[in-house]
Amino acid sequence: MMSYSYLGIVMAALAVLIAMIWQFCWNVLWRPYALTKSFEKQGIKGPPYNIFYGSLREMESLRKAAYEMILDTNCNDISQKVLPYFHKWSAEYGEVFLYWRGLHPTIAIEDPEIARQVFKSGFFVKPEMPPTLLAFGGLGLGQLNGQDWVRHRTILNPAFTVEKLKVMTKTFAALTIDMIDNWKNKALIAGQQSITIQVSEEFKKLTSDIIAHIAFGSSYAEGMEAFKAQKELERHCLATSTNIYVPGNQFLPTPSNLRMWKLEKKVKNSLSRIILGRIESESTANLLSWTIFLLSLHQEWQERVREEVLRECGMGIPEADVLTKLKEVNMVLLETLRLYGAVMDTDREAAKDMKIGNLMIPKGVRVTIQFVKIHRSKEYWGDDANEFNPLRFKNGVSQAARHPNAFIAFGFGSRGCIGQNLAMLEMKMVLSLLLQQFSFSLSPEYKHAPANHLTLQPQYGVPVIVKPFLLSK
Numbered sequence: 001m002m003s004y005s006y007l008g009i010v011m012a013a014l015a016v017l018i019a020m021i022w023q024f025c026w027n028v029l030w031r032p033y034a035l036t037k038s039f040e041k042q043g044i045k046g047p048p049y050n051i052f053y054g055s056l057r058e059m060e061s062l063r064k065a066a067y068e069m070i071l072d073t074n075c076n077d078i079s080q081k082v083l084p085y086f087h088k089w090s091a092e093y094g095e096v097f098l099y100w101r102g103l104h105p106t107i108a109i110e111d112p113e114i115a116r117q118v119f120k121s122g123f124f125v126k127p128e129m130p131p132t133l134l135a136f137g138g139l140g141l142g143q144l145n146g147q148d149w150v151r152h153r154t155i156l157n158p159a160f161t162v163e164k165l166k167v168m169t170k171t172f173a174a175l176t177i178d179m180i181d182n183w184k185n186k187a188l189i190a191g192q193q194s195i196t197i198q199v200s201e202e203f204k205k206l207t208s209d210i211i212a213h214i215a216f217g218s219s220y221a222e223g224m225e226a227f228k229a230q231k232e233l234e235r236h237c238l239a240t241s242t243n244i245y246v247p248g249n250q251f252l253p254t255p256s257n258l259r260m261w262k263l264e265k266k267v268k269n270s271l272s273r274i275i276l277g278r279i280e281s282e283s284t285a286n287l288l289s290w291t292i293f294l295l296s297l298h299q300e301w302q303e304r305v306r307e308e309v310l311r312e313c314g315m316g317i318p319e320a321d322v323l324t325k326l327k328e329v330n331m332v333l334l335e336t337l338r339l340y341g342a343v344m345d346t347d348r349e350a351a352k353d354m355k356i357g358n359l360m361i362p363k364g365v366r367v368t369i370q371f372v373k374i375h376r377s378k379e380y381w382g383d384d385a386n387e388f389n390p391l392r393f394k395n396g397v398s399q400a401a402r403h404p405n406a407f408i409a410f411g412f413g414s415r416g417c418i419g420q421n422l423a424m425l426e427m428k429m430v431l432s433l434l435l436q437q438f439s440f441s442l443s444p445e446y447k448h449a450p451a452n453h454l455t456l457q458p459q460y461g462v463p464v465i466v467k468p469f470l471l472s473k
Contacts, residue, residue: 027103028052035105035362039098042360044107046098047089054100059085063452067459071448074297076339077386079372082452083344086370095373096359106347106366107359110373112380112405117356118367119412124348127366165425166320171213172429173317179206180437183466194467196443199292200458203285203430210426283342283455284423288430289462290340291333294388296442296464301390305329306435315436323428331390333427334397337409338375339388342455345370346411371408380406441465 032049039045047055066084079087086108089097095110104127109115118124179202187195295302308328312318318326349366361367378385380401381392398404410417417423434440442464449459 032100032103032105035365036098038360038362039107042358044096044098044359045093046108047093047100049100052102054102054104055085056100056102059099062088067451069449071450073442073446073448075386075448076388077376078340078450078456079370079376082450082456083370083372086345086368086373090370090373101366104366105364106368107361108368108370110370110377111357112374112403112408114357114359114367115369115374115408116405116412118348118369121354121356123351123354124367125351127347127349165421168214168422169318169320169323169425169429171210172426173433175206175209175213176430176433177317180433183438184468187466187468194465196445196463197466198461199464199466200285200289200461203288204282206430207282207285207288207426282457284426286342286455286457287333287336287340287423288427289458290456291336291427291431292434292440292464293442293446293458293462294336294339295332296440298388299441301332301388302435302440305332305431306439309432309435313432313436318429318432320425323425323432326428326432327394328390329428329431330424331393333424333431334393334400334407334409335388335390338381338407340450340456341371341375341409343409344372344452344456369408374406374408377406437468439467441467 028051032054036049047058049055050057062084066081069081071078071081085099089099089108090110097108099106099108109118183195183197183202186197187193295305305326305328308326309318312322312326345368347366347368350361350363352363354361354363356367374380376385380403382402393400397407400407405412410420445463447460451457451459
């Protein structure tokens with residue numbers, strides 16, 4: 001009897017081992033080979049698949065090299081810096097190519113029509129987030145699918161009504177005026193008519209303060225510790241973004257995981273009501289920084305939008321209804337979003353076998369939509385696609401390009417950014433108040449190095465020479 005029991009255990013263990021070997025061979029060897037051949041039949045190629053790592057090693061190597069790159073100040077073609085692997089592979093394999101995030105097959109596209117179909121089909125879902133990103137951003141609205149997304153969106157919608165947004169403009173104005181007074185005091189103390197301000201840092205403080213007041217009714221100082229913890233989590237996410245994901249690795253007590261757990265606990269225990277808004281606030285801060293950067297380079301547009309603000313608002317605090325009528329300010333912000341939008345790309349995963357355009361995409365294959373490439377396509381935006389030209393938006397977003405969906409800074413349809421109107425209203429208020437008071441020119445210290453830090457950020461900040469408006473004439 002003992003021998004039969006022992007034999008049964010051995011056979012069971014052997015069966016488990018064979019199943020594991022089979023699963024390993026299927027996922028790591030056969031599936032990548034079969035999918036690569038399948039896509040090659042559709043005319044789609046890409047960088048070679050490497051066991052376990054896929055394309056991650058090359059991505060990390062290119063990312064590190066690009067991080068040291070400094071672009072010409074007038075260069076708006078930033079894909080080589082922020083998404084160097086897509087820039088390289090697109091040149092080598094075409095606008096549609098296959099690459100591998102570890103064991104995850106992913107099709108990269110830069111066609112707005114395919115992007116529209118992916119967003120609106122209902123059968124491409126948000127992929128499961130890596131544990132590090134989940135710790136940083138939480139399972140927020142943008143990461144949910146199906147009925148979970150519907151339920152959360154329904155709960156959040158009332159917070160973004162027109163009337164609620166109008167009330168928020170008073171907070172935008174009050175805190176921006178505090179920042180303006182601080183800048184004037186710095187100039188007074190320095191005894192100078194103009195001073196150099198690192199506007200990227202100033203805008204981060206301002207937008208974090210705004211979120212804290214709106215969501216928590218507190219000052220920026222009260223939320224500082226939680227913001228610092230989440231900022232460190234962001235750096236951790238960036239450092240591990242091209243690491244191979246091993247299931248269960250997040251539960252091992254490694255030094256990296258121990259630090260991440262500590263930070264995650266601090267974030268969850270400190271001001272949890274405002275943390276989800278912080279990512280949105282940092283995106284707004286960066287967009288304000290890029291707007292000031294572009295207006296500092298293009299003085300004619302700085303004068304043009306200032307004249308509009310003074311014509312419509314005078315020197316008073318703009319009302320919410322007036323902000324919506326600032327057409328040229330809106331055009332400048334949209335053009336900034338096109339060239340320096342916070343989100344550079346996004347992924348979706350096929351929930352079933354799908355045909356999109358001429359592409360057959362099997363279940364489980366991901367699609368990367370390259371916003372950076374779509375927003376700079378000469379096919380859709382013309383020969384001046386890499387130039388700052390707000391006039392392209394004079395007839396609205398849908399007519400700005402040769403394809404009505406070539407501008408996708410806020411996504412498409414029902415899953416478009418819920419904070420879109422909030423962000424635009426906030427930026428219009430801040431920009432209007434600043435243009436009433438100051439003129440801006442780029443500091444000689446500025447280094448043009450847009451960086452992919454989960455969102456698009458100025459790697460070395462945006463130092464700007466700020467001069468009170470009346471003295472700048």
